[in-house]
Amino acid sequence: MTSDQELQATDYPGEDALTLDANAVAGTLHEIFGAEMTIAASRCAHCGNRAQLGTLRAYCMGGPGVVLRCSVCAQVVLRYMRRPDGSYLVDVRGAAYIRM
Amino acid sequence: MAPVTWQVATVADLRVETPRVKTVSLLVPGWQSHRPGQHVDIRLTAEDGYQAQRSYSIASAPGEQPLIALTVERVPDGEVSPFLHDDLMIDDRFEVRGPIGGYFVWDSAAADPLLLVAGGSGVVPLMAIVRHRAQTGSGVPCTLLYSSRTAEDIIYADELARMGARGDGLRVVHTLTRAQPPGWSGYSRRIDADMLGEVLATTGAMAQAFVCGPTPLVESVAQGLVGLGLAPGQVRTERFGPSGG
Amino acid sequence: MSDRIVTRGFVGRREQTDRGQRIPPGQYRTNDFPVLSAGPTPHTPLAEWTFRIEGLVGQPVSWSWEEFQALPSRDFIVDISCVTKWTKLDTRWHAVSVDTLLEHVDLDRRAAFVIAFCDGGYTTNLPIADVVNDQAFVAYGFDGAPLAPEHGGPARLVVPHLYFWKSAKWIRGLRLQERDEPGFWEGFGYHNRGDPWIEERYSGD
Numbered sequence: 001m002t003s004d005q006e007l008q009a010t011d012y013p014g015e016d017a018l019t020l021d022a023n024a025v026a027g028t029l030h031e032i033f034g035a036e037m038t039i040a041a042s043r044c045a046h047c048g049n050r051a052q053l054g055t056l057r058a059y060c061m062g063g064p065g066v067v068l069r070c071s072v073c074a075q076v077v078l079r080y081m082r083r084p085d086g087s088y089l090v091d092v093r094g095a096a097y098i099r100m
Numbered sequence: 101m102a103p104v105t106w107q108v109a110t111v112a113d114l115r116v117e118t119p120r121v122k123t124v125s126l127l128v129p130g131w132q133s134h135r136p137g138q139h140v141d142i143r144l145t146a147e148d149g150y151q152a153q154r155s156y157s158i159a160s161a162p163g164e165q166p167l168i169a170l171t172v173e174r175v176p177d178g179e180v181s182p183f184l185h186d187d188l189m190i191d192d193r194f195e196v197r198g199p200i201g202g203y204f205v206w207d208s209a210a211a212d213p214l215l216l217v218a219g220g221s222g223v224v225p226l227m228a229i230v231r232h233r234a235q236t237g238s239g240v241p242c243t244l245l246y247s248s249r250t251a252e253d254i255i256y257a258d259e260l261a262r263m264g265a266r267g268d269g270l271r272v273v274h275t276l277t278r279a280q281p282p283g284w285s286g287y288s289r290r291i292d293a294d295m296l297g298e299v300l301a302t303t304g305a306m307a308q309a310f311v312c313g314p315t316p317l318v319e320s321v322a323q324g325l326v327g328l329g330l331a332p333g334q335v336r337t338e339r340f341g342p343s344g345g
Numbered sequence: 346m347s348d349r350i351v352t353r354g355f356v357g358r359r360e361q362t363d364r365g366q367r368i369p370p371g372q373y374r375t376n377d378f379p380v381l382s383a384g385p386t387p388h389t390p391l392a393e394w395t396f397r398i399e400g401l402v403g404q405p406v407s408w409s410w411e412e413f414q415a416l417p418s419r420d421f422i423v424d425i426s427c428v429t430k431w432t433k434l435d436t437r438w439h440a441v442s443v444d445t446l447l448e449h450v451d452l453d454r455r456a457a458f459v460i461a462f463c464d465g466g467y468t469t470n471l472p473i474a475d476v477v478n479d480q481a482f483v484a485y486g487f488d489g490a491p492l493a494p495e496h497g498g499p500a501r502l503v504v505p506h507l508y509f510w511k512s513a514k515w516i517r518g519l520r521l522q523e524r525d526e527p528g529f530w531e532g533f534g535y536h537n538r539g540d541p542w543i544e545e546r547y548s549g550d
Contacts, residue, residue, distance in 0.1 A: 012219065012290060012316035018382045018495070019315050020339045024155060027141040027200045031104045038203040054203030061341060063381040064428050064510050064530050074385055075466075081534045083547060089534040108350055144355045152357055177377055179358040187354045194352040 022056040022068050032080060032088050041099040047073035053098065106143060106195040111188060112167060117255045121221060122185055123159060123171045126196065131165040134158055134199035136206050136228035140170065143195040144180060154180045157224040158199065161231035171255060173221040204310065204338045208232060212308040214242040215299065217291065217321050219313025222340055223255050226312055230270065234263060243271045243303050247291050247317065249278040273299060291317065293324045305329045315339040367424055369541035372432040379431060383529065386494045387464035387515050394499060396483065397518035403451030416441045421482055423505035426541040438503055439486030443476045446483065456521040460528065461502050464515040469528035471504065471511060480506055483516060508539035
């Protein structure tokens with residue numbers, strides 16, 4: 001979680017300060033997929049951009065789930081949320097493919 | 101131990117780096133090794149079962165297992181970093197898993213000149229790279245461009261000064277964005293395209309760049325480097341969010 | 346029972362307050378205002394911004410930013426609860442009530458559900474009964490200042506009696522429908538209605 005103060009704390013201002021690289025959720029991706037995923041190749045189902053999963057933009061601070069978006073078109077490539085029993089729901093419709 | 105398995109870590113040492121930054125050395129008995137640039141997830145559990153989880157880059161070079169070092173900036177109003185700074189004591193325990201990450205890593209066999217760009221506590225994973233480069237005797241030219249607010253905020257200041265003076269191809273370039281001490285000879289502003297251009301002039305356009313720090317700095321530097329001729333694949337980024345993580 | 350490692354002295358940022366009547370079950374009180382994000386902050390220029398009501402209405406209606414500001418508005422002071430367990434008390438918004446907005450359309454009698462749609466593609470769904478009678482508003486001010494972009498500015502929906510994922514940021518309109526249509530999180534593991542007082546967090550709760 002972050003506070004308004006933290007959003008002002010940097011000398012490099014920007015409104016999308018909360019955007020991370022998917023590398024930040026690499027541990028959970030590994031837990032879900034059973035493999036190191038940040039170097040896995042993917043293709044955006046919306047714009048066709050090919051990228052390693054680790055380079056997708058991750059929105060994972062404070063929200064109900066984690067959303068990974070294409071760095072070119074900003075559409076959702078992959079998202080997941082953790083259920084109370086510890087299982088994960090994973091939506092990969094935004095990926096034309098992920099290479100395992 | 102698989103990197104996704106939670107292991108017990110015991111605090112072995114605590115060291116103040118700057119007024120807001122501390123290094124926590126952890127003893128992790130099952131630790132195998134790691135690659136510079138990787139991070140760990142840590143998990144703290146309260147008496148009533150409440151848990152908080154955060155990610156921190158590994159500051160130490162590989163080869164010191166079962167010890168690993170995490171350098172943590174104290175984020176005001178944060179939930180975990182104030183605890184690590186204000187309450188954590190030697191012999192305390194929490195859980196870690198890792199090492200994590202295959203994307204933001206450097207291997208000493210890589211031959212390209214290195215450009216490391218750090219903002220604030222973004223220097224942590226880059227320091228693991230700098231330390232690994234030194235321990236392996238890699239001679240690849242390496243420039244660290246490091247943005248801090250003031251001189252007292254520079255993490256690893258003495259170690260970087262010593263390493264930069266060895267003449268083994270490491271060059272450390274500082275910029276201070278808020279205040280500069282008398283006689284300051286480094287840069288005195290936020291990293292911009294001109295500064296990157298000057299740094300790249302000595303590094304050369306074949307460099308492999310690693311950029312880490314607050315998200316707005318990373319975005320601006322990554323765009324700047326691509327604008328100066330680096331291919332997107334030559335620029336690896338690790339956004340830390342609004343502050344150091 | 347697994348051998349759980351408890352970290353000495355760690356309690357987290359939860360306030361040890363008397364739960365009282367105002368903190369829903371399973372929630373902790375916070376004085377911060379955490380920023381939730383599922384995507385980048387949109388930047389629609391105010392000159393292009395509109396708020397629409399469309400769907401099962403006699404005539405769709407649309408307001409420009411100036412027209413929206415001219416609508417009757419007031420301050421709302423409400424408590425908000427996020428499904429990630431924080432609750433913030435006495436948040437102060439300046440807003441137009443959804444009742445006021447709906448006065449400008451003729452609701453078709455088949456209209457039963459409202460879909461809030463937003464810049465960036467986020468959606469959330471609500472039964473009409475949950476947005477009328479002063480239960481929901483479209484806010485463009487927070488704490489006496491214009492609503493900041495990271496908190497949903499220029500305007501967001503606020504529905505304080507439901508979990509905060511229903512309070513859609515960067516809202517651009519409401520669509521009235523006969524059929525319910527789960528939104529971004531409702532279709533993905535989260536509860537369709539989201540009442541914090543009975544902990545409707547996940548689908549199946």
